[in-house]
Amino acid sequence: MTTLVIDQVTRTFPARQGHAPTRALEPVDLSIGNNDFVTILGPSGCGKSTLLRIVAGLDHPTSGKVLLDGHEVKGPGADRGMVFQSYTLFPWLTVRENIAFGLRERGVPEGKRNAVADRFIQQIGLKGFENHWPKQLSGGMQQRCAIARALANDPKILLLDEPFGALDNQTRVLMQEMLLGIWERDQKTVLFVTHDIEEAIFLGSRVLVMSARPGRIKADIKIDLPHPRSYKIKTSPEFVALKERLVEEIRAEALKVAAEA
């Protein structure tokens, strides 16, 4: 069982040429575990990606600390898999080699890592594309591949930074179902950043709403919808009620951002 503790984490970006320093994150306290699927919902620029990058070790908190199973996070590592919004497959590696990248870095022999990669290729429905270059894949396929690449490393926690943000609506819905299917089967702690309210409810077992900059956790809402979930749940009264509530929460924050601009 994995526990991620975010302890009084703040982040202030230093001043630049006449601009005041930017406070991206107010002290954030958070504890995540239980193989929860936690979605972080917030208006753009609220610091939700910054928080995720700090957990990943790609950015450092100005104060406070992040603990993963009691160990302080000092930098990026294989125990926290990350999927980015931009397409980050290595263009010089094939689908199979991309998925096996983390295993190769750890020195897993080729036969074994190919077996693992092929299992994930099967899971994400990319059989037949093992030897394709990323360039030859659609955006949705690339992101599926990126999720598989992160999962193939068997991380303690999976971090996703608006992974479906650049995809068209139909593809996005299919990707959500696929990701949820993997999570329902494999049970893993997931931290998923999005600004899409429906996505946050549909995927999450817990939705955290962040306030406008400087970001802090404004609401922590448990989503008790039953699993396995299908797309049909999106029209159920419970789902709609949750959506209404979150729309109000987010709207208040978006208005604040608009007033500042």
Added chain:
Amino acid sequence: MLFVAAWSLATFGGYVSKTFLADPLTMLREGWDLLVKFGFLYDIGMTVWRVVGGFVLAAAIAVPLGLLMGAYKPIEAFLEPFVSFARYLPASAFIPLLILWAGIGELQKLLIIFIGSVFQIILMITVTVGNTRRDLVEAAYTLGASDRGIIGRVLLPSAAPDIAEILRLVLGWAWTYVIVAELIGSSSGIGHMITDSQALLNTGQIIFGIIVIGLIGLISDFLFKAFNAWLFPWKLA
């Protein structure tokens, strides 16, 4: 085509004295003589070997150094001022100095190519590697890559096609340096043949030499391109 036509008109038409510019047919005949009677093939071989030798030497040192400078800012900050300065030193100005140091043997020729190429390659590769997509590097870190893994399995493959392109470009410049090096204090090579022919007022041979240089450049360029396409199929897919 137009070039050859204008050349023929000027020479066959008698507008230009044969002493200064041979006509195309004379040029071809002189060229044939060069090849069969005067062992010009040996000269060509010497020149190619010098270019390739000096260039490979420069690349062997410049590629790793450029990679390190692109990967580590402190190394770049430390070396960049010197390399930038050295890049502007004309290789041909080193010829007298190098003759003093290394004589007029092969080493001196190789060193001129080396000096002319190495700093250019270093700087261009540093910039290319420094421009590697940040998100790819971050993705590799979150997959557990070490700093060495990042350099060997992200920065290098990511920059490799551009590095190959840089090498192709600089190889072209190396051809200029080798001829200059051979014009002075040399006993073989295409440049040496050209100076010899100048003493004999044989413009046909000079022009033939220049054309041979152009052809070899064209061939090496073509080979480089074909090699790159074979090496980096992911770029073309």
